Amino acid sequence: MRIDVVTVFPDYLRPLELSLPGRAREKGLIEVEVHDLRTWTHDVHRTVDDAPYGGGAGMVMKPEPWGEALDAVAPDGATLVVPTPAGEPFHQRLAAELATREQLVFACGRYEGIDARVAADAARRLEVREVSLGDYVLNGGEVAALAVIEAVVRLLPGVLGNAASLAEESHGEDGLLEYPVFTRPVAWRDLAVPDVLLSGDHARIASWRAEESRRRTVARRPDLLTADVGGWRIEPAAPA
Numbered sequence: 081m082r083i084d085v086v087t088v089f090p091d092y093l094r095p096l097e098l099s100l101p102g103r104a105r106e107k108g109l110i111e112v113e114v115h116d117l118r119t120w121t122h123d124v125h126r127t128v129d130d131a132p133y134g135g136g137a138g139m140v141m142k143p144e145p146w147g148e149a150l151d152a153v154a155p156d157g158a159t160l161v162v163p164t165p166a167g168e169p170f171h172q173r174l175a176a177e178l179a180t181r182e183q184l185v186f187a188c189g190r191y192e193g194i195d196a197r198v199a200a201d202a203a204r205r206l207e208v209r210e211v212s213l214g215d216y217v218l219n220g221g222e223v224a225a226l227a228v229i230e231a232v233v234r235l236l237p238g239v240l241g242n243a244a245s246l247a248e249e250s251h252g253e254d255g256l257l258e259y260p261v262f263t264r265p266v267a268w269r270d271l272a273v274p275d276v277l278l279s280g281d282h283a284r285i286a287s288w289r290a291e292e293s294r295r296r297t298v299a300r301r302p303d304l305l306t307a308d309v310g311g312w313r314i315e316p317a318a319p320a
């Protein structure tokens with residue numbers, strides 16, 4: 081997979097040189113390139129924003145630099161990911177979908193956002209996914225891009241040392257939250273590890289973990305019990 085990120089703050093994407101994405105790059109599993117949007121400005125002030133038509137607070141990112149940047153960076157058929165509070169919800173199912181793509185190009189907006197014509201023009205030759213991390217607002221798309229990239233890259237074959245760990249995570253195909261985990265010491269600040277986990281009875285442990293996943297989901301995310309997240313419907317489990 082190739083990942084390109086276009087931003088006015090290239091240094092914000094330095095974490096892509098570290099840890100999981102950094103190791104994936106070293107292994108040759110992904111290529112990553114970060115581009116400064118101002119490369120595609122042509123005035124002495126390297127202008128990327130202007131006042132909004134229709135009035136209102138703040139500034140809007142101009143279409144011209146973005147159009148030239150995407151022409152240069154995104155080949156026909158690539159997937160353009162645009163983080164925005166106004167986007168479709170980003171979730172594990174979408175992460176898995178994006179992990180199938182050959183090239184992801186991230187357009188990181190700032191100010192009040194990117195002129196809407198940029199996505200409209202890009203949609204003529206790219207898959208465009210405007211995505212929201214949740215119902216809150218950041219100051220720009222860079223942090224969201226880092227989160228989406230990590231969620232996607234970790235799903236790629238060979239990236240995680242132990243792919244089995246993907247199997248029992250929160251928001252997996254069963255759509256439930258992950259069960260609580262414990263490690264040594266067996267007693268810590270008068271808090272003990274559940275006895276079942278010390279029993280060596282794998283069937284009982286699996287059953288306990290499934291029940292804990294359900295219990296947590298009911299308590300914290302009942303919405304997931306009937307969510308239709310990209311074709312996954314989880315029917316409410318029968319009451320214990």
Ligand SMILES: OB(O)c1ccc2cc[nH]c2c1
Nearest residue numbers: 163164189190217218220221
């Ligand atoms: O919350 B966000 O994901 C987000 C994304 C892009 C922009 C651009 C200006 N504010 C933004 C917020």
